[in-house]
Amino acid sequence: MPKRPLAPRFITKLDDYLLKNxxxxxxxxxxxxxxxxxxxxxxxxxxxxxxxxxxxxxxxTGYWITSQSVLVIVAIILWVVYLVRFNTFKSYGIxxxxxxxxxxxxxxxxxxxxxxxxxxxxxxxxxxxxxxxxPAQIVEDMDEMNILLARLTKEEYPAxxxxxxxxxxxxxxxxxxxxxxxxxxxxxxxxYTKGPVYMTREELKWTLSEQDSVVWLNTDKLIRFQVTxxxxxxxxxxxxxxxxxxxxxxxxxxxxxxxxxVNDIQMLERKFYEVSQKYRDPHNEDDYYWNYNTxxxxxxxxxxxxxxxxxxxxxxxxxxxxxxxxxIVITYHVIYYIGMFLGLCLFVFRHSxxxxxxxxxxxxxxxxIITGILGAFFEWREDGFLAxxxxxxxxxxxxxxxTVNWKVRSVFTGIALNxxxxxxxxLPFLGVVWYYANDDYYADYIxxxxxxxxxxxxxxxxxxxxxxLSELFGFLILLVLIETVYKWMYRKWFAAPEE
Amino acid sequence: MPSPLxxxxxxxxxxxxxxxxxxxxxxxxxxxxxxxxREAINLSKAFRAAGMFEGNPYLAxxxxxxxxxxxxxxxxxxxxxxxxxxxxxxxxxxxxxxAKGNFSLKPLSLDIHCGQIIGVVGENGNGKTTLLRCxxxxxxxxxxxxxxxxxxxxxxxxxxxxxxxVPQRIPRWFGQLKDNLHFSAALVGxxxxxxxxxxxxMLERFxxxxxxxxxxxxxxxxxxxxxxxxxxxxxxxxxxxLDEPLANLDINAQQTLLTDLKFLTKSSYNPxxxxxxxxQLHEVEKIADNVLLIRDGNCVYRTGxxxxxxxxxxxxxxxxxxxxxxxxxxxxxxxxxxxxxxxYTITSPVHPVPELxxxxxxSGIYVRYYRDxxxxxxxxx
Numbered sequence: 062m063p064k065r066p067l068a069p070r071f072i073t074k075l076d077d078y079l080l081k082n083x084x085x086x087x088x089x090x091x092x093x094x095x096x097x098x099x100x101x102x103x104x105x106x107x108x109x110x111x112x113x114x115x116x117x118x119x120x121x122t123g124y125w126i127t128s129q130s131v132l133v134i135v136a137i138i139l140w141v142v143y144l145v146r147f148n149t150f151k152s153y154g155i156x157x158x159x160x161x162x163x164x165x166x167x168x169x170x171x172x173x174x175x176x177x178x179x180x181x182x183x184x185x186x187x188x189x190x191x192x193x194x195x196p197a198q199i200v201e202d203m204d205e206m207n208i209l210l211a212r213l214t215k216e217e218y219p220a221x222x223x224x225x226x227x228x229x230x231x232x233x234x235x236x237x238x239x240x241x242x243x244x245x246x247x248x249x250x251x252x253y254t255k256g257p258v259y260m261t262r263e264e265l266k267w268t269l270s271e272q273d274s275v276v277w278l279n280t281d282k283l284i285r286f287q288v289t290x291x292x293x294x295x296x297x298x299x300x301x302x303x304x305x306x307x308x309x310x311x312x313x314x315x316x317x318x319x320x321x322x323v324n325d326i327q328m329l330e331r332k333f334y335e336v337s338q339k340y341r342d343p344h345n346e347d348d349y350y351w352n353y354n355t356x357x358x359x360x361x362x363x364x365x366x367x368x369x370x371x372x373x374x375x376x377x378x379x380x381x382x383x384x385x386x387x388x389i390v391i392t393y394h395v396i397y398y399i400g401m402f403l404g405l406c407l408f409v410f411r412h413s414x415x416x417x418x419x420x421x422x423x424x425x426x427x428x429x430i431i432t433g434i435l436g437a438f439f440e441w442r443e444d445g446f447l448a449x450x451x452x453x454x455x456x457x458x459x460x461x462x463x464t465v466n467w468k469v470r471s472v473f474t475g476i477a478l479n480x481x482x483x484x485x486x487x488l489p490f491l492g493v494v495w496y497y498a499n500d501d502y503y504a505d506y507i508x509x510x511x512x513x514x515x516x517x518x519x520x521x522x523x524x525x526x527x528x529x530l531s532e533l534f535g536f537l538i539l540l541v542l543i544e545t546v547y548k549w550m551y552r553k554w555f556a557a558p559e560e
Numbered sequence: 561m562p563s564p565l566x567x568x569x570x571x572x573x574x575x576x577x578x579x580x581x582x583x584x585x586x587x588x589x590x591x592x593x594x595x596x597x598r599e600a601i602n603l604s605k606a607f608r609a610a611g612m613f614e615g616n617p618y619l620a621x622x623x624x625x626x627x628x629x630x631x632x633x634x635x636x637x638x639x640x641x642x643x644x645x646x647x648x649x650x651x652x653x654x655x656x657x658x659a660k661g662n663f664s665l666k667p668l669s670l671d672i673h674c675g676q677i678i679g680v681v682g683e684n685g686n687g688k689t690t691l692l693r694c695x696x697x698x699x700x701x702x703x704x705x706x707x708x709x710x711x712x713x714x715x716x717x718x719x720x721x722x723x724x725x726v727p728q729r730i731p732r733w734f735g736q737l738k739d740n741l742h743f744s745a746a747l748v749g750x751x752x753x754x755x756x757x758x759x760x761x762m763l764e765r766f767x768x769x770x771x772x773x774x775x776x777x778x779x780x781x782x783x784x785x786x787x788x789x790x791x792x793x794x795x796x797x798x799x800x801x802l803d804e805p806l807a808n809l810d811i812n813a814q815q816t817l818l819t820d821l822k823f824l825t826k827s828s829y830n831p832x833x834x835x836x837x838x839x840q841l842h843e844v845e846k847i848a849d850n851v852l853l854i855r856d857g858n859c860v861y862r863t864g865x866x867x868x869x870x871x872x873x874x875x876x877x878x879x880x881x882x883x884x885x886x887x888x889x890x891x892x893x894x895x896x897x898x899x900x901x902x903x904y905t906i907t908s909p910v911h912p913v914p915e916l917x918x919x920x921x922x923s924g925i926y927v928r929y930y931r932d933x934x935x936x937x938x939x940x941x
Contacts, residue, residue, distance in 0.1 A: 080739060081755040084746035146734035147743055153720040154747030469700040556716035558693075558700040560659065 065093070072096050085160050088147040091167040094140055098174045102181055105129075109185035116190040116380055117342045117373035125182035133175050137403065140171075141410070150412055151555070162544045164411070168404035176396050183383060190380040199377065202336050203294050204308045209333040210293045210365060211317040213326060218357045220289040220314050222252035227268075229281040230259050258285075274311045288314045290358065293367045294374060333365065342372035401486060401536065408543070409479045412551040417475035424476050425483070428453065447495040454488060457481035465550050470557040478550055486539040489531040497524055565635055572627055575619075577612040578816075583823065584630065585765050590828040591637045594757055599630050601757075604764045613767070647709050648672050648799050648833045649723070654694050654704030665690045665857045667704060672799055672833040675826045679848035680837045681937050687857040688837040689728070689803050695835065696725035696801045710798060721748075724797035728804040730788045737779070737787050738763070738772040745794040762790040766820070781808040789817065793824065800825075802836035806843065814843055822847045841938045842931065853937045861940060872909035874933045875916050879904065880926035889923035890916065905933070 065073070072093070079087035086092070109125075149156065211220075223244055244253040260268060269275065274286040291310040308316075345368065362368065410418050432449050439445065461478040464471060564587055571580030581604045588600035603626050607613060610620055649672040657664035665687045672678060672695075680688045693699035695706065697719045708719055733740045741759045750758055763769045766786045771779055779787070785808050792800065800821075806814045825834050838844045845851055853861045879886065886897060886904060893916065895908040906916055913932040921927060933939055 080742050081746055082751045084743055087743070087746075149747060152744070152747050153717060155721070155749050552717045553715065556697075556720055558697050558716065560700055 067100060068093075068096070084147075084154065085149045085156070085164060086167070088144070088149055089164055089167045089171075090140065090143050091171045094171040095174060098136075098171070098178060102178050105178060105181045106185055109182050110189070114186055114189055115343070116186075116193060116377050117340065118344055119342075119376055120183075120186060120380055122183040122186055126179055129179040129182065133179060136175055137172065141407065144407065144411065148411055150551070153556070159544065161408075161548045162540055165404055165408045165540070165543055168407045169400050172403045172407075173396055173400040176399055180392065183380075187380050187384060190377060194377050194381070196381065199340075199374065199381075200307045202339065203374065206294050206333060206336050206370065207292055207308060207313055208317060209329055209336070210361065210367070211291050211313050213329050213333065213365075214357070214361045215317060215322070218289075218361060220291060220310075220318055222314065223287045224250055224252045224254045225258045225285045225287070227258045227260055227265070227275075227283050227285055229262055229265055229283075252286075274309065286311055291317075293358075293362060293365075294370055337365075337370045340373040340377070341366070341369040342376060345369050345372040397532070401539075402483075405483050405486070405539075409482055412555065413475055413479055414470075414555070417472050418479065420472060421476045421479035425480060428480075443498050444495055447491050447498070450484070450491050451488070454481060454484040457484065461550060461554075462546075465553045468557065469560045470554060471560075474554055478547075478554060482539075482543075482547055485542055486535040489535040489538065490528065493527045493531040497527075565631060569631060572619075575617055577607055577619075579819070580627075581607050581613075582765065582820070584627070584634075585761065586823050586827055587634055588630070589761060591634065592829065593637055594753070596630070596633055596637060597757055597761055599633070601760050601764045603627065603630055605769065608767075608769070646674060648674055649695060650707040650709060651695060652705045652707075654691075654701045654706060656690055656694055656699060656701050663687065663690075663857060665694070666859075668859045669704075670695075670852070670859075672835055673849075674798075674831050674833055676833050676849045677821060677825055677847055678833075678835040679844035679851040680835065680854060681839070681841055681844065681851060682837075682854035683941070687854045690857075691854065692725065692801050692803050692835065692837060695799075696720070696723050698725055708799075721795075722797065723799040723801060724792050724795060725801045726788055726792055726803065726805065728807055730784055733776050733787075733791075736773055736775060737768070740787070741772075741791055741794055744791045748795050750794070758794060762794055766790045782810060782813050785809060786813070786817070789820075793830070796830045798832050800832055800834045802834065804837055804839070806838050806840050814840060818843055818847045841936060841941075845936055851937055853940055855940075861937060863935075871939060872907055872934075873912050873916070874905060874907045874936075874939050875913045875930060876903050876905050876933045876938070877917075877920070877930040878902065878928045879920075880928060885923070885925050886920065889920045889925055893919065903929070905939075907939075 065076075068076075075092055076087070079092060149160070211218075224247075242255040244255045246252075247254045268285070275283050276286075277283045288310040291313040292307070295307070409421070413421070432446065435441070435449070436446055441449075457477040458481040461474055461481055464474040465478070467474070564583065568580050568583045568587065571577075571583060581600075585600045585604055588596045591597070603623075606623055606626065610616060610623060612619065612623070649670075651668070651670040651672075653667040653669055655665055655667045663685070668691065670678070680691060682688050690699065694701050697706075697716050708714055708722055711718060711722055714722070738759065741762060742755055745755045745758055760769075763772050766789065768783065768786055768790060771783055771787075776784065785805060789805070805817060809817060821834055821836075824830075825832055836844070836848075850863055851861075852859050883897070883899065883904070886906070890897075890906070893908065894910050895906050895916065898905045898907075908916060913934055917927075917930060
């Protein structure tokens with residue numbers, strides 16, 4: 062057994078044990094891949110901890126992710142080279158029940174682990190940021206700075222309140238002119254107001270996400286309060302944490318503008334600089350926009366270098382909230398699909414002849430091109446492409462299973478078998494996509510109502526659950542077929558004599 | 561006929577250490593006793609270390625004692641009798657025509673028995689490899705049936721586990737050679753200490769111990785062949801099909817391999833049948849139980865008896881005198897003399913080879929080389 066670099070005795074012993082007792086596992090080299098990946102992950106984590114990082118600066122994690130991705134690709138290629146060397150299946154060795162499943166699962170897990178190292182730099186960066194800043198502290202300081210700025214500029218920056226009555230209308234909406242009135246001062250309200258405003262539910266959804274304060278009168282009517290922007294310091298991600306919400310302009314207005322005049326300007330300025338110093342991005346000199354605008358908001362922003370503080374806040378919060386649920390779901394899918402697909406490619410590669418494998422890749426590419434051309438020519442919508450995927454799979458599967466018993470090893474059977482295997486885990490998911498693409502409820506809601514309410518949310522939740530289940534189901538189907546039908550088919554096909 | 565142990569003792573007494581130790585190893589393997597196998601391996605290593613395989617005539621007392629000790633243990637243990645598994649492969653009228661080109665293998669029937677070596681000879685491009693690949697299930701046949709009698713309704717995968725084909729150009733391996741041997745043994749369910757033991761055995765049996773940690777690029781083509789044979793034997797095939805196994809071997813190695821095959825096919829550890837192709841006619845004929853001559857896809861002859869019956873006796877020789885000297889020496893004999901530029905061939909329908917040879921030598925002709933080729937397929941080339 063050759064001495065491997067940085068391999069402790071137990072790894073050498075394990076390698077030796079697997080070689081002599083579990084050759085199928087040994088050939089996958091998963092034990093070495095996992096060991097070296099973990100070793101690399103530890104080294105990378107230490108490196109990321111050691112390298113100084115100022116959370117107020119722009120994050121360079123993108124460079125890290127890119128370089129790590131390249132390294133992972135190189136590592137996978139090296140692994141594949143090792144995988145070519147020994148092959149239990151192709152050596153006509155004794156195979157045991159569950160061997161195929163174990164092999165595929167090993168590939169899948171090892172690839173996921175390797176891809177996982179790509180996310181070490183951003184995780185460490187977030188962790189280092191968490192040590193210095195907490196979400197509650199950030200929001201508290203942001204509120205304090207906004208209130209201080211509002212108090213400092215109260216005299217020169219007259220905040221105005223507008224009150225609108227909004228009516229929700231159907232998809233057709235109302236003529237633009239209906240919303241085109243001008244605001245006038247209303248003494249009884251102590252605010253500016255104009256005639257009724259009409260909106261579709263879709264427009265309202267966006268409006269609600271931006272407004273300070275609304276009061277619903279019934280399901281189709283509400284009052285909207287808007288105040289001149291007083292959130293000099295703001296970041297959308299700051300309210301990602303449900304427990305701590307930054308003050309809105311309306312709340313700042315109520316606290317500052319409804320109280321008395323400000324006396325000690327210098328003390329307030331000192332306090333503002335004291336708090337803001339914690340958040341200033343030292344490398345951001347970008348107050349260009351504020352310097353070249355003469356409106357009060359810009360002048361104030363420029364004077365107090367609000368851009369620097371906003372930049373620092375933005376950089377911190379970007380590090381903090383990159384692991385929101387939505388982001389994690391996307392990351393999970395990226396890892397899962399890459400792991401599953403590459404694992405499948407390796408599995409197919411290990412059970413196919415080299416020539417047939419590369420011809421399968423070529424056939425897949427050509428088929429994709431032809432499908433694209435057909436789609437363009439016949440103006441397919443998504444259901445056309447989805448239908449073609451099912452037709453292809455059915456063809457590959459039926460062709461492979463009907464020809465695998467032929468007396469010779471046909472390259473066409475091999476290609477069909479390889480492509481059928483690769484298509485398998487995606488079928489349930491594509492089925493769900495197809496279903497929802499043709500679902501009337503979905504289409505009606507989007508195109509007719511364009512709104513957002515609980516029933517639609519429930520519908521979305523159910524749809525997401527169906528997607529999740531279809532992914533899981535697809536994976537399970539793949540595992541079952543690998544150990545049963547595909548195992549039998551590959552055995553038949555590979556061992557058949559050549560023409 | 562001496563017993564195997566008496567035969568081993570005789571080899572060692574006559575300083576044929578290489579052969580003696582190899583037979584000792586074989587016999588220890590047949591006992592299936594791991595302790596005796598390990599002792600035989602260690603004894604072989606000690607012989608090698610003492611230079612006994614490189615011509616050292618002096619047998620050290622401790623080595624002699626070791627040999628005697630092991631031999632006495634082997635006598636006590638008594639190796640298992642080799643199993644007679646009968647016919648392993650029955651090929652009935654198999655034929656093959658390639659889609660491209662004009663060549664076709666004509667219908668041919670053949671049985672491979674356990675413990676039997678079949679040699680296939682013929683000029684290049686006449687169908688030897690095609691026949692072998694058909695028998696191994698590597699190549700589809702147009703007609704005919706092959707029955708693997710030990711297998712019950714086998715699929716192709718099982719057949720390829722049962723019948724191993726070693727092509728002339730050995731596929732490249734990767735990693736250390738020893739790892740490849742461990743892997744091959746593990747593939748057929750030889751695990752743990754047995755795996756270690758049998759790999760060490762094969763390394764020592766084929767004189768490969770000192771090359772075990774090398775890679776493919778670090779050994780010669782002859783050693784690659786030896787490694788391949790060791791690797792294949794670890795898989796314990798029932799039928800071994802070798803395409804030109806002697807092609808990359810030197811004269812000594814050819815002889816060693818053929819002798820090894822002769823012994824190993826009849827071992828009780830893994831009795832098997834062997835079919836091989838080669839251009840080394842005389843070497844193959846020495847060990848083969850049956851020889852087939854393939855010409856233009858046809859099996860022209862099988863066994864030497866058939867040749868003798870049809871063509872009579874034949875003597876091949878190289879002399880230091882002229883053609884006239886032979887003609888003078890064989891006056892009164894019924895014969896035919898041909899010369900191919902190197903050797904003379906004398907054929908006679910009535911006079912056996914010893915009679916012809918005696919007449920030539922008695923006439924004072926200096927004979928540099930001679931061979932009785934009465935039953936050899938060489939006559940048909």
